Amino acid sequence: MKNTLKLLAIAALIILTTSGCGTQKPARQANYAGSRVRFKALIYYTEYAEEAHVQFAHQSIAFFKKLTVGDGFKVDVTTDLSGYTLEQLMEYSTIISVNAAPQSRAERELFEKYMKHGGGWIGFHAAAYNDRNTGWPWFLEFIGGGVFKCNNWPPQPALVEIDNARHPVTRNLPKEFVIPPSEFYQWTPEPRSNKDIEVLVSFSRKNYPIGLKDIVYGDDWPLVWTNRNYRMIYLNMGHGDEEYIDATQQLLFINALRWIVSRDPEGNPFDK
């Protein structure tokens, strides 16, 4: 009897504390993905970049965080990889570099180890920028061997073409589509000449000549590619505040995330 009373008291307390009172609405129980966090992603960026690259970084953080609705996955954000141990970094299925490559020696060494241990990487635009002063031979090999050659200016939309329409990143995209305004980097040697590189999306030659101030007149121009030796994808877009205005480009970015994460060394989190 004593126990029954105790249980009733507890039940009453639960009802009182969960039914709410006053005019405040109870919190909405939206749990679209169940409570399973399928994977973790780490966005890496810098505030010390040109304004358009910082704009893209902030919009990317908002974009990827919005995709976590329902806690299907977790996004953390950092401006300094050297605060992590390799073990901590390996908890992330992918690093998403939105406007910079790792800078300090400690960050670079850690990132290199992370990738060699099966880590994932999605890099946008300035994340692959390198020139004669970069001094990081492994990274040059990692991104396909290309050093910055030139760019169009000002940022503008461009027609792009799919190179491999059967690839998971591209198979639900139109064969040709126009992407939002961006600055695009061209590289030398161009990545397609590297046997380890698979190009997925290229700049259409119908765009040439492109630019009003800095004009690019031609040449093969891969925009999205992967290095088969790593779990990585690079996307040339990522300049300014208009990169997320287009559904097709958003789909490309989500496809890229899903493809990298689905090849996690621990197994495909979407199959579980």
Ligand code: ZN
């Ligand atoms: Zn740029």
